[in-house]
Amino acid sequence: MPAPLHVVWFKRDLRIQDHRPLAQAAKHGPVLPLYVVEPGLWREPDASARQWQFIAQCLDELGRDLQHLGQPLMVRVGTVVEVLEAVRQSHGIDALWSHEETGNGWTFARDKAVAAWARVQGLPWHELRQHGVQRRMVSRNGWANAWDRQMSEPICDPPDALAPVAGLDSQPLPSLAELGLADDGCIEPQAGGRRAGLDLLDSFLAGRGRNYRREMSNPLAGATGCSRLSPHLAWGTVAMREAAQATWSRLRDLKTESEPAAKALRASLISYSGRLHWHCHFIQKLESEPSLEFRELHPALRGLRPDAADPALLQAWATGRTGYPFLDACMRSLTATGWLNFRMRAMVMSFASYNLWLPWRETGLHLARQFTDYEPGIHWSQVQMQSGTTGINAIRIYSVVKQGYDQDPAGVFVRRWVPELADVPDQHLQEPWNFNGGASDYPERIVDMKATTAAAKDKIYGARRDSGFKAASGEILAKHGSRKGRPSAAKPKKKTGQMEMDL
Numbered sequence: 001m002p003a004p005l006h007v008v009w010f011k012r013d014l015r016i017q018d019h020r021p022l023a024q025a026a027k028h029g030p031v032l033p034l035y036v037v038e039p040g041l042w043r044e045p046d047a048s049a050r051q052w053q054f055i056a057q058c059l060d061e062l063g064r065d066l067q068h069l070g071q072p073l074m075v076r077v078g079t080v081v082e083v084l085e086a087v088r089q090s091h092g093i094d095a096l097w098s099h100e101e102t103g104n105g106w107t108f109a110r111d112k113a114v115a116a117w118a119r120v121q122g123l124p125w126h127e128l129r130q131h132g133v134q135r136r137m138v139s140r141n142g143w144a145n146a147w148d149r150q151m152s153e154p155i156c157d158p159p160d161a162l163a164p165v166a167g168l169d170s171q172p173l174p175s176l177a178e179l180g181l182a183d184d185g186c187i188e189p190q191a192g193g194r195r196a197g198l199d200l201l202d203s204f205l206a207g208r209g210r211n212y213r214r215e216m217s218n219p220l221a222g223a224t225g226c227s228r229l230s231p232h233l234a235w236g237t238v239a240m241r242e243a244a245q246a247t248w249s250r251l252r253d254l255k256t257e258s259e260p261a262a263k264a265l266r267a268s269l270i271s272y273s274g275r276l277h278w279h280c281h282f283i284q285k286l287e288s289e290p291s292l293e294f295r296e297l298h299p300a301l302r303g304l305r306p307d308a309a310d311p312a313l314l315q316a317w318a319t320g321r322t323g324y325p326f327l328d329a330c331m332r333s334l335t336a337t338g339w340l341n342f343r344m345r346a347m348v349m350s351f352a353s354y355n356l357w358l359p360w361r362e363t364g365l366h367l368a369r370q371f372t373d374y375e376p377g378i379h380w381s382q383v384q385m386q387s388g389t390t391g392i393n394a395i396r397i398y399s400v401v402k403q404g405y406d407q408d409p410a411g412v413f414v415r416r417w418v419p420e421l422a423d424v425p426d427q428h429l430q431e432p433w434n435f436n437g438g439a440s441d442y443p444e445r446i447v448d449m450k451a452t453t454a455a456a457k458d459k460i461y462g463a464r465r466d467s468g469f470k471a472a473s474g475e476i477l478a479k480h481g482s483r484k485g486r487p488s489a490a491k492p493k494k495k496t497g498q499m500e501m502d503l
């Protein structure tokens, strides 16, 4: 009888480099690298075709990398417990290894089921930390320093070789139809796989990121000026430690250079390294408060919006037919590419939550499906933040018209995504209702922006005047706020054009 296996369960960590569970498991005995395609997960309302297509490319490459080590990835379709139990019965399992995952409510419940199964079988499940998020965190104090320490640890090499395991075949990756996923119109998808991720990191650090600070708020320039690493960090083809250390190393090199281009890049990379930190800072919120995927973080801000969205408003927003050209261009571009820059994500969410007064859970689910980089911890924290339901962040209601003038003054982005406005002159492009010629197949504005902004402010600030508001905000800040002395809800930050957050 061959020795029992050390099963390495790949989840949001589709790489072999800096993969501690793989490296550790290989020291203990024969390794079975496993990926389970879970139909239940893909039936969840936050899952989408574009995410699966990206992951499928990552799995192809991961499979090849493992094959080079000697033992290919075993892909199975089913529930994780059933798959593990079948392996246990046929080959025996010594231990289960994986990274810790801060996923959605479904994966949280699944992990509990896996833990219960492992307990009953008397098997250890070694869950190792993947990035800066802390399990069972007692206090936020010292979190940022712990992140720095964690990211400074040496990058872990893959094992030299893996002994082949006989008698365990892989199943083919299911098609979209087999997973019940409809094609979702992502006609310009981002490439999956580790090499694509490393290329993005390399080109960004080499010079593509030079104008990052200037371009990040612009949906057009930001598409090349931002790193675009998000889906790779979300699905783990590139480890956060690798991204952080490569950025720090480049920063050290640039310090000695005096060329203006080098100085510009250095300034951008300082800003960028802060964003890498935010990645984990936001995921930590969901890790510490799993309910924030489903209900408002602040008790005084619950129940303000309707339980179900008005279908016509939701549809107009989701399909980019609101009558506000810049907003519509953002939504259509997102559908086609699976990506949107940070500021425009915040703006489309703000419009849905304030101007349309739609329930954030429903609109948040739509955006989750649209994002190839869907990362539940960042996503739901941001969705709540941009909907004013955390109680600890300043209320920011974006004007979709002003953002259009600011970010797309020549109308290039709007013209690309809203062809119905082709005949509208440049000076009227952001406000076509002022143009007498009209645009017959483009909708009228679905809401009055000024009136809905005022109404939303009344409701939100009214709820914030609630007697228990401040005390509850203090508790939330203590649990989730960063410790960097950034502005609190009581001290809203001025409009700077830069992001205000990290709370």
Ligand SMILES: Cc1cc2nc3c(=O)[nH]c(=O)nc-3n(C[C@H](O)[C@H](O)[C@H](O)COP(=O)(O)OP(=O)(O)OC[C@H]3O[C@@H](n4cnc5c(N)ncnc54)[C@H](O)[C@@H]3O)c2cc1C
Pocket: 216, 226, 227, 228, 229, 230, 231, 233, 234, 275, 276, 277, 278, 279, 280, 282, 340, 341, 342, 343, 345, 346, 349, 371, 373, 374, 375, 376, 378, 379, 380, 382, 383, 386
């Ligand atoms: C409503 C809303 C939902 C969002 N949902 C997601 C999501 O599901 N997945 C996701 O990765 N990001 C999400 N973001 C954060 C941010 O918009 C994206 O990380 C960023 O636009 C990705 O592009 P990039 O990789 O080129 O970013 P860059 O600007 O190049 O930043 C590099 C990395 O830093 C991290 N990062 C950057 N900005 C933020 C931020 N504001 N908060 C947390 N981490 C950040 C990301 O991992 C990103 O890949 C959301 C923002 C909003 C407002």
